[in-house]
Amino acid sequence: MTEILAATIGKPMPTQPLLLSPPTYCNECGAKKFSFESLHFCCDNGDISIVANEYPPELVRLFTAKDEDAVNFRKYARLYNNLFAFSSIGGKTDRETYKGIYVFKLHGQIYHSVPDLLPDENGPKYLQLYFYDGQIELEHRINCFSELRQDVIDILMRVTENNPYARFFRSLKEVNVNETTNIIINSNTVPDQRVYNAPISVEVAVIWPDSVSSSHSSWPHILVTAKSAKSHRIAHYYGCYDPLQYPLLFPKGECGWNQGLKKISHGGDRQIASELDPIQSCAVHITEDFLDAEETRKYLQLSDVSARRRKTKADRYISAREYYAYKLQIRVGNMLLRASRAFLQYITDKYIKVENTRLDFFRQNQDTIRDDLYKGILDTVQSGETSAANVGHKFILPPSFIGGPHDMKRRYLNTMALVQKYGKPDLFVTMTCKANWAEIKAELELGETAQDRPDLVLEFSEQS
Known part of the structure; x- marks a missing residue:
């Protein structure tokens, strides 16, 4: 943002990229975290x-x-x-x-x-x-x-x-x-x-x-x-x-x-078994201890089942x-x-x-995304179709599908709303990432080049 602001007020563009804060590491999975990366992106906070x-x-x-x-x-x-x-x-x-x-x-x-x-x-x-x-x-x-x-x-x-x-x-x-x-x-x-x-x-x-x-x-x-x-x-x-x-x-x-x-929090019987101490579970010598252990297992299983009912499929898998x-x-x-x-x-x-997995979800859940709001007579009239024989069933992609027609239309309308409120823009500024930046070279392993690590180059390009 500093570079873009400098360009808008007529100052020369800086020759060095912005300095990023030192990376941190996820406490759960040990992944290296860069600036502005969300906590749950790598491992869903250990799940x-x-x-x-x-x-x-x-x-x-x-x-x-x-x-x-x-x-x-x-x-x-x-x-x-x-x-x-x-x-x-x-x-x-x-x-x-x-x-x-x-x-x-x-x-x-x-x-x-x-x-x-x-x-x-x-x-x-x-x-x-x-x-x-x-x-x-x-x-x-x-x-x-x-x-x-x-x-x-x-x-x-x-x-x-x-x-x-x-x-x-x-x-x-x-x-x-x-x-x-x-x-x-x-x-x-x-x-x-x-x-x-x-x-x-x-x-x-x-x-x-x-x-x-x-x-x-x-x-x-x-x-x-x-x-x-x-x-x-x-x-x-x-x-x-x-x-x-x-x-x-x-x-x-x-x-x-x-x-x-499955995620760790919804591992079923396998996860419940791992939560019990195997030494204590074997050390049952009297009937009361055995019944207490059974009640504990049943409580954990019922708690897990009730939690699964409250969670959606996306939360479990x-x-x-x-x-x-x-x-x-x-x-x-x-x-x-x-x-x-x-x-x-x-x-x-x-x-x-x-x-493909996202498209499969939208294909199988057309009722969930209320596709009746998108398809049918309105879309037919809007496209200029005059023959009823050419009207068929369509699978609708909601605006949440990036790159889909409704997503692109939403972006266009948002852009026009900004122009209507603030007027036409004076500059259209784009940013590119140079492969010889010191920050990128510092993250490359021995023998690696920037073209071998598009994940790393993209990371620095987005944060600049």
Whole structure:
């Protein structure tokens, strides 16, 4: 605001950015907090807790070291991740070559899908690359992208040995995979992410038995066939959405966000059990002590049920925005922030996922947002439609959906109201953030550049 005020009174713009107050740290989750950040943005004041597994030392070195192979890995992090991904990412990406800072741009919807088990005439890809012996698998991977190094691929192949999805698909080379072979990929492996949530191979996928009726394909799982003419889509609300697409960011196959994740204050029986002292609960020697302990448990359960009734669903469950706001915080050892160009794709993908969840809510709750106030005759007349045959059912986006038509109309009306009251503006001032600011460089880790941390650059840009 100081810079904008200086411009309005004719003073020269300052060459140095505004000094920000020293960062503080959240007492609940340890996230670094910058100026003007809300208390509940990172972990909802301790009500959200997601435990991350430690990264393999070889992968940590590639993310952080200055060695030649590590520099190559970070430069082509997206290609290395796509090389080992089990699913493909689809959408309208901008393939234009940028002369300046690298960005990952995507337009419209984004899709994750897995291929058939048997490769087509174009050769093996994605999860099909895991069906071969080590040397043949290495040769196939080297031939995919000419920019990648064989020694880095060797390291990543060893890293993926602990990935449950990789272990399952590599085990298929011992199975006679034919055109009738099908597998089921479990949509969600771990419902509670307050514990180390690394699944095992038998939990992530199974071979589909021929004796089971195909009518069960409507289960909330992914059925992958050996040969088919359709893609096997991964819904954005599946927990396997993240580990299948980003095996280098989740090397142990950690389950991502799904709709069943509860907040700590609404953890049900699991949370109630953790509140009781296990030593005291076992030290019951007489009947009166046992009855007293039972009454205490019943009281806690009834209190929890009554609290759940008073709370809405949004208060009980972790939303997609809250989940990824927690995951992307600056904390010690958060390797997601060190993933370079793979990190850019990841945050773009997650932003679209959050938008998808919001659109799903509006689609399923049209009565809640009183869509009858927006649709029907009024909208038809306003748009100039004269044929009743062209009037159909529409899903209405309320003004709370940023970028929607009603949101843009509200912004326009607010702007016109300001002009009507104060007159036409004299200046239209925009602010940009320079990547060489000392404040930004001070927050970068060793070997990082400003283009690797859009979350950090945006933070300083907004506060300036």
